[in-house]
Amino acid sequence: MLIFDKVTxxxxxxxxxxxxxxxxxxxxxMAFLTGHSGAGKSTLLKLIAIMEYCTRGQVLLNGRNLNHAxxxxxxxxxxxxxxxxxxxxxxxxRTVFDNVALPLIISGYGNQEVKRRVRASLDKVGLLGKEKxxxxxxxxxxxxxxxxxxxxxxxxxxxxxxxxxxxxxxxxSSEVMHLFEQFQQVGVTVLxxxxxxxxxxxxxxxxxxxxxxxxxxx
Amino acid sequence: MHHNKxxxxxxxxxxxxxxxxxxxxxxxxxxxxFQNYLGLHAHALFSSLGRxxxxxxxxxxxxxxxxxxxxxxxxxxxxLINVEQFSDKLxxxxxxxxxxxxxxxxxxxxxxxxxxxxxxxxxTVKLVTKTTALEEFKHFSGIxxxxxxxxxxPLPTVIQVLPTNIFEDSVEVQxxxxxxxxxxxxxxxxxxxxxxxxxxxxxDLAKRGVFLLSIVLSLAVLFIMGNTIRLELENxxxxxxxxxxxxxxxxxxxxxxxxxxFWFGGFAxxxxxxxxxxxxLGLQEPIEHLSLLYDGKFTVLFLSVSESLILLFxxxxxxxxxxxxxxxxxxxxxxxx
Numbered sequence: 001m002l003i004f005d006k007v008t009x010x011x012x013x014x015x016x017x018x019x020x021x022x023x024x025x026x027x028x029x030m031a032f033l034t035g036h037s038g039a040g041k042s043t044l045l046k047l048i049a050i051m052e053y054c055t056r057g058q059v060l061l062n063g064r065n066l067n068h069a070x071x072x073x074x075x076x077x078x079x080x081x082x083x084x085x086x087x088x089x090x091x092x093x094r095t096v097f098d099n100v101a102l103p104l105i106i107s108g109y110g111n112q113e114v115k116r117r118v119r120a121s122l123d124k125v126g127l128l129g130k131e132k133x134x135x136x137x138x139x140x141x142x143x144x145x146x147x148x149x150x151x152x153x154x155x156x157x158x159x160x161x162x163x164x165x166x167x168x169x170x171x172x173s174s175e176v177m178h179l180f181e182q183f184q185q186v187g188v189t190v191l192x193x194x195x196x197x198x199x200x201x202x203x204x205x206x207x208x209x210x211x212x213x214x215x216x217x218x
Numbered sequence: 219m220h221h222n223k224x225x226x227x228x229x230x231x232x233x234x235x236x237x238x239x240x241x242x243x244x245x246x247x248x249x250x251x252f253q254n255y256l257g258l259h260a261h262a263l264f265s266s267l268g269r270x271x272x273x274x275x276x277x278x279x280x281x282x283x284x285x286x287x288x289x290x291x292x293x294x295x296x297x298l299i300n301v302e303q304f305s306d307k308l309x310x311x312x313x314x315x316x317x318x319x320x321x322x323x324x325x326x327x328x329x330x331x332x333x334x335x336x337x338x339x340x341x342t343v344k345l346v347t348k349t350t351a352l353e354e355f356k357h358f359s360g361i362x363x364x365x366x367x368x369x370x371x372p373l374p375t376v377i378q379v380l381p382t383n384i385f386e387d388s389v390e391v392q393x394x395x396x397x398x399x400x401x402x403x404x405x406x407x408x409x410x411x412x413x414x415x416x417x418x419x420x421x422d423l424a425k426r427g428v429f430l431l432s433i434v435l436s437l438a439v440l441f442i443m444g445n446t447i448r449l450e451l452e453n454x455x456x457x458x459x460x461x462x463x464x465x466x467x468x469x470x471x472x473x474x475x476x477x478x479x480f481w482f483g484g485f486a487x488x489x490x491x492x493x494x495x496x497x498x499l500g501l502q503e504p505i506e507h508l509s510l511l512y513d514g515k516f517t518v519l520f521l522s523v524s525e526s527l528i529l530l531f532x533x534x535x536x537x538x539x540x541x542x543x544x545x546x547x548x549x550x551x552x553x554x555x
Contacts, residue, residue: 049463051463051553071550072467072468075462075465075466075467075470076465077465078463078464078465079464079465081465083463083464089456089459089460089463090460091456091457091460092456102460102461102464103464103465105258106461106464106465106466106467106470107465108251108254108255108258109254110250110253110254110257111257150464154464154465
């Protein structure tokens, strides 16, 4: 469902950040993307979320070449993705409910459906009952779970997480990873960028390692 | 429609394993979608108003700046319609005055007046007989008593002729004046055409001036609005970026900001209306006092209902447009880093 075919990303001031990257992910697969900082992990994820376009090669998502995605198509492609960030990227002045509901409202769902889905999503990450809280009153682990609930509320086929456990202690990290495993088990493809080697080794999923913009092990 | 097609394309080609994360059970009908869409608009409309009221001081400053700008244009417009009214009211100066020879008595004057009335170039004719002229003169000159020492009325019979096309056709008016001057009974033809025409061309000039000024002031409104929205956009940067990342279209992101522009424009229009009306109220009394000293025909014209509605409409549209221009350029440049 996700194919990188000889992808190179070049920035004018920094040169090639990604060089000739090729790999594939199947539906329902879970993989870690790792490498030293500056190896190109974030850039690779940005190509999938079409925050950047690649310079050469192609990125295919569900058979669609993202290089050819027109500006007005991008929102609709992103609705099929669940994006998770190290800094959670929650709206601090909105309740947990409103944060999770945002993708649904954007997609034009009605009130009843929004309520139902948000509750289901919050239930899945174990935050049911905290809908009315504001993000700042939650712990880091809880905030990240709100971020995850928001990412999965639209039922995406691919979840992309950029250092989701980067700000969490080991215990919270494994909780979050456990959540990802649950989504993977129901058929969602999950790609997690992390440099938490312990976690990677313990869980034993496929690992994509980037080194200075090149894919080392696949 | 495009989007739907596109979404279909995005559906996975291989049937996925059954899972509770796949969206198959719930479909929304077109009617529901339309209702949800209206809901989004209503929400944007009121949430943007709410935001405006949340920061009353800053909102007020922006609205006042906009209102002063708009009231300048509106004020000049109102001034103009009042001056125009004034020049219309000065009908007496549109009359051609025919001073008849001394030996023409009132009865002959009346006959002549009736004859002149028949011409197509003449709208109305007014006869001022020697007697009425003397009485008016006594009344207005303030030397009435001393006139009694005259044993004969020295004033001539006067016929006042109002031409049909006073502004439209000056050639015709001139021809009329020439023709009237050739009449045997007429001693002297007098018309202060030039004064009327000057006033008219001043009004025309002012009209164009107000029009051009309105364009400049509208541009000012667009820029003030645009700058306000730019700041608002900067304040809500995170919100915009996150919405973008979870798949919001530009239309969705823009909507509340456009409504913000609408509210600012609308409130500014309303305030401008109030400012202009207050100024007119303040001027009304002295103007009407002044008018009494002339013929008392002049009353201050306020903005009519339709003019007021147009003012509100144009102000709101300017607000939305100013917001839209900035959003159009700024939103596309906003990225995560």
